[in-house]
Amino acid sequence: MIEVIDILGTIAFTISGVLVALHKRMDLFGIIIIGFVTAVGGGTIRDLLIGFTPVTWMQQPRIVYIVLLTSIFALIFRKRLDYLRTSLFLFDTIGIGLYTVIGLQKGIQAELHPVICIALGTITACFGGVLRDILCNEIPVIFRKEIYATACILGGLTYFVLYKLNLDESLLFLVSGIVVILVRLLAVKFKISLPKLYQE
Amino acid sequence: MIEVIDILGTIAFTISGVLVALHKRMDLFGIIIIGFVTAVGGGTIRDLLIGFTPVTWMQQPRIVYIVLLTSIFALIFRKRLDYLRTSLFLFDTIGIGLYTVIGLQKGIQAELHPVICIALGTITACFGGVLRDILCNEIPVIFRKEIYATACILGGLTYFVLYKLNLDESLLFLVSGIVVILVRLLAVKFKISLPKLYQE
Amino acid sequence: MIEVIDILGTIAFTISGVLVALHKRMDLFGIIIIGFVTAVGGGTIRDLLIGFTPVTWMQQPRIVYIVLLTSIFALIFRKRLDYLRTSLFLFDTIGIGLYTVIGLQKGIQAELHPVICIALGTITACFGGVLRDILCNEIPVIFRKEIYATACILGGLTYFVLYKLNLDESLLFLVSGIVVILVRLLAVKFKISLPKLYQE
Numbered sequence: 001m002i003e004v005i006d007i008l009g010t011i012a013f014t015i016s017g018v019l020v021a022l023h024k025r026m027d028l029f030g031i032i033i034i035g036f037v038t039a040v041g042g043g044t045i046r047d048l049l050i051g052f053t054p055v056t057w058m059q060q061p062r063i064v065y066i067v068l069l070t071s072i073f074a075l076i077f078r079k080r081l082d083y084l085r086t087s088l089f090l091f092d093t094i095g096i097g098l099y100t101v102i103g104l105q106k107g108i109q110a111e112l113h114p115v116i117c118i119a120l121g122t123i124t125a126c127f128g129g130v131l132r133d134i135l136c137n138e139i140p141v142i143f144r145k146e147i148y149a150t151a152c153i154l155g156g157l158t159y160f161v162l163y164k165l166n167l168d169e170s171l172l173f174l175v176s177g178i179v180v181i182l183v184r185l186l187a188v189k190f191k192i193s194l195p196k197l198y199q200e
Numbered sequence: 201m202i203e204v205i206d207i208l209g210t211i212a213f214t215i216s217g218v219l220v221a222l223h224k225r226m227d228l229f230g231i232i233i234i235g236f237v238t239a240v241g242g243g244t245i246r247d248l249l250i251g252f253t254p255v256t257w258m259q260q261p262r263i264v265y266i267v268l269l270t271s272i273f274a275l276i277f278r279k280r281l282d283y284l285r286t287s288l289f290l291f292d293t294i295g296i297g298l299y300t301v302i303g304l305q306k307g308i309q310a311e312l313h314p315v316i317c318i319a320l321g322t323i324t325a326c327f328g329g330v331l332r333d334i335l336c337n338e339i340p341v342i343f344r345k346e347i348y349a350t351a352c353i354l355g356g357l358t359y360f361v362l363y364k365l366n367l368d369e370s371l372l373f374l375v376s377g378i379v380v381i382l383v384r385l386l387a388v389k390f391k392i393s394l395p396k397l398y399q400e
Numbered sequence: 401m402i403e404v405i406d407i408l409g410t411i412a413f414t415i416s417g418v419l420v421a422l423h424k425r426m427d428l429f430g431i432i433i434i435g436f437v438t439a440v441g442g443g444t445i446r447d448l449l450i451g452f453t454p455v456t457w458m459q460q461p462r463i464v465y466i467v468l469l470t471s472i473f474a475l476i477f478r479k480r481l482d483y484l485r486t487s488l489f490l491f492d493t494i495g496i497g498l499y500t501v502i503g504l505q506k507g508i509q510a511e512l513h514p515v516i517c518i519a520l521g522t523i524t525a526c527f528g529g530v531l532r533d534i535l536c537n538e539i540p541v542i543f544r545k546e547i548y549a550t551a552c553i554l555g556g557l558t559y560f561v562l563y564k565l566n567l568d569e570s571l572l573f574l575v576s577g578i579v580v581i582l583v584r585l586l587a588v589k590f591k592i593s594l595p596k597l598y599q600e
Contacts, residue, residue: 024539024543024544026539026543026544027545029550030540030542033543034543048248049255049258051251051253053450054450054451054512058449058512112254112258113258115261119264130335134335134534135534135539135543137337139226139335139336139337142230143231143335144225144230146228146229149229249458250453251451312454312459313458316454316458319464339424339535342429343427343535344424346429
């Protein structure tokens with residue numbers, strides 16, 4: 001089950017990278033690299049920061065093939081991806097929930113402070129997109145229009161608040177992931193975003 | 201004493217990040233991340249390059265709170281930060297001196313070559329600002345208008361020149377840090393900067 | 401022999417960085433840093449991903465001096481570098497061949513999957529240029545106009561295809577490096593590049 005979510009999340013992240021790269025008129029190599037970085041970049045930054053090397057994707061070559069196939073699929077059907085918009089959004093959202101939980105877990109395994117674990121969850125879920133935007137020479141969209149970082153942070157907080165109830169750990173992770181997903185769905189539905197702070 | 205300087209330096213670096221992020225019309229999440237990256241980015245790159253993981257800030261969650269509080273303070277008083285300009289410049293300058301020395305020390309502990317230790321000191325002091333500018337989609341200001349990299353390099357050279365005099369190590373670090381601070385103060389006072397090399 | 405190629409490659413990569421930095425009107429510090437990052441950036445990313453720290457250049461301070469001398473040479477003779485264009489292109493090309501092979505080797509030593517080893521070879525050869533372009537606030541040229549990534553990938557494939565023939569390992573590396581060099585020379589000669597995929 002977790003494997004399936006992981007693969008769906010990877011596919012959704014890859015396609016988001018491919019679309020940005022196409023928009024930037026990159027060639028085939030650039031498009032695949034941007035898809036790859038979007039999919040694995042957050043986990044890679046997390047792994048580097050905690051010293052988990054070789055980083056996860058180097059130990060799971062499967063992910064390279066998933067990104068390759070997804071990129072080619074996205075290129076062939078790029079004019080029809082719009083039909084998949086709702087599915088992709090859902091994959092993306094549950095992917096974010098899963099990635100947040102994986103980041104949390106890694107931080108807890110490394111016995112880091114809760115606030116650092118929450119940061120690791122958020123980095124895992126959000127920083128693939130940050131790297132994608134930097135490589136595409138854009139200010140990371142997540143810094144301008146809050147999309148899901150707050151959802152990741154709330155999911156992480158949920159874990160540590162519930163932790164005191166002595167619940168089973170996998171239940172904690174499940175609930176935290178669901179909080180991420182729900183907050184994001186609600187935020188998108190009701191168009192909630194963080195305040196912009198710049199005033200002319 | 202060193203802790204106080206470290207905190208003042210963190211505050212000054214965070215505020216410099218917040219101001220750039222505000223100027224780029226980021227939202228609250230973006231502003232805090234840019235503040236954080238500016239404050240801890242140099243030390244993080246240093247830690248990654250020498251393989252010191254989990255990186256320093258993950259072992260000092262205190263710094264997360266300092267950055268959060270500073271960012272919120274800076275946002276609330278953003279129209280009055282000008283009154284603090286001189287204090288912030290001083291905090292920033294002594295912060296740079298301290299960060300250079302910390303980087304030097306880490307390199308020496310890892311038994312690296314002097315030229316690499318000097319590079320580590322300079323990276324610690326300067327590359328938070330480089331990351332800030334990359335995330336804000338700007339060419340790093342330090343690559344265009346020399347601000348303080350030369351001061352860091354001279355401070356590092358001082359350490360290794362004086363090393364031969366068999367002085368106490370903490371005295372060496374103190375003198376090196378003071379050289380960084382003095383060179384920067386003098387450079388700003390007399391508007392000294394490196395030559396630009398491009399000619400039409 | 402390998403040392404000579406390594407030095408020639410470093411020189412060619414540094415000069416490519418210096419030229420881009422000059423074009424961006426950087427000052428002396430910026431120019432040297434961009435030269436340095438172009439020369440060692442690919443190997444540094446590779447080392448970080450596989451957890452080989454302190455990264456290679458920190459253990460070979462020689463490279464710092466080579467980059468410094470090359471940058472100063474390139475600055476002094478910047479108006480006459482055009483005469484060296486053919487030599488620089490050749491140094492660059494054999495440097496890419498060597499870097500690909502070094503990356504392959506490191507992956508094989510770390511017992512990583514072939515597809516990951518090929519990625520490491522390509523990263524070693526190509527990502528110094530990617531970092532250079534990011535620091536100069538450009539979309540990496542290699543993502544828009546395929547220049548040599550395909551050559552690196554083909555060289556890596558060659559290694560693993562020939563591996564089954566039970567040849568001597570150093571012969572395998574030699575042939576793989578030569579494939580990289582030949583593919584690039586032919587691609588440039590016949591102006592072959594990957595298709596652009598964006599259509600209005």
